[in-house]
Structures are given as C-alpha cells and as structure tokens.
Amino acid sequence: MSLLDTPLELDPQVALRPEPFGALAYHYGTRRLVFMKHRDVVAVAQQLTAHPSLSAALQACGIAESRWPSFAKAFATLNESEIVRERPVAG
Amino acid sequence: MENEKIVEVCDEAAGEPTRDAVIDEELLIEEISIDGMCGVY
Numbered sequence: 001m002s003l004l005d006t007p008l009e010l011d012p013q014v015a016l017r018p019e020p021f022g023a024l025a026y027h028y029g030t031r032r033l034v035f036m037k038h039r040d041v042v043a044v045a046q047q048l049t050a051h052p053s054l055s056a057a058l059q060a061c062g063i064a065e066s067r068w069p070s071f072a073k074a075f076a077t078l079n080e081s082e083i084v085r086e087r088p089v090a091g
Numbered sequence: 092m093e094n095e096k097i098v099e100v101c102d103e104a105a106g107e108p109t110r111d112a113v114i115d116e117e118l119l120i121e122e123i124s125i126d127g128m129c130g131v132y
Contacts, residue, residue, distance in 0.1 A: 032122060032123075033122070033123045034120055034121065034122045034123070035120060035121040035122075035123065036119070036120055037118055037119060037120060037121060038119050041119050041120060070119055071119065073119075074119040074120045077120060077122065078120060081122055
C-alpha cells in the first residue's frame with residue numbers, strides 16, 4: 001500500500017512551529033528536529049488527520065499532482081523519522 | 092550529518108523550470124539531529 005493511500009497523522013509527541021520558510025517540527029521523544037522547508041508541506045501535515053489518506057490531504061491543499069512524488073518522498077522520510085505516523089482507522 | 096537525509100527530485104526532461112518546478116526540485120524537508128547538544132548554548 002502506497003504511502004499516498006495511507007491515513008497519516010502527526011505524532012502526538014511532535015511540536016510544529018510555523019516559521020517564515022515553513023516550519024520546525026520537533027519530536028520530544030526522539031529529539032529529532034526537522035525543517036519543513038516549504039509552507040505547502042506544513043499545510044499538508046496540519047491537514048493529515050482531516051483526510052483519509054495522504055493523497056486526499058494533498059488534493060485538499062491544492063497540491064498539483066505533478067508535485068505528489070516529491071511530497072510522497074518527503075512524507076516517507078517524515079514517517080521514518082517518526083514525525084508523522086500511520087493513523088489507525090477506527091472500525 | 093549521519094541522520095541527515097536529502098530528498099531531491101530531478102526532472103531533466105523539463106525545459107526552463109517554472110517556480111513550482113524549481114520548488115519541487117528543492118529540498119522539501121531537512122532532518123537535523125540535536126542529540127548530544129544538551130548544555131550547548
């Protein structure tokens with residue numbers, strides 16, 4: 001299952017601090033600091049819980065499909081860094 | 092840095108890049124480890 005089809009969420013231990021360039025994301029558990037270097041990435045990250053998948057969040061944020069591969073890579077790295085995680089789907 | 096991972100997308104087929112294309116080729120995120128920096132001011 002592609003990450004684009006996966007429901008994601010910001011890890012509860014992550015604090016997001018908006019900056020002019022995008023945002024700083026800090027994980028209090030792993031002490032990892034990540035620079036989100038574009039505001040679109042921040043917007044999508046903040047919308048993750050409101051949508052059933054990453055692709056839905058990208059679409060809702062008006063991200064052009066030509067850019068989705070870049071965002072998929074970015075969120076895959078964020079997932080590996082535990083900044084975002086797969087969201088359990090209530091069933 | 093060992094924890095630093097660069098995410099890049101190169102599109103050689105593109106002509107003169109538009110603003111959005113340039114953004115796509117740039118780093119969207121950059122990870123930095125601050126482990127071990129406790130006490131550093």
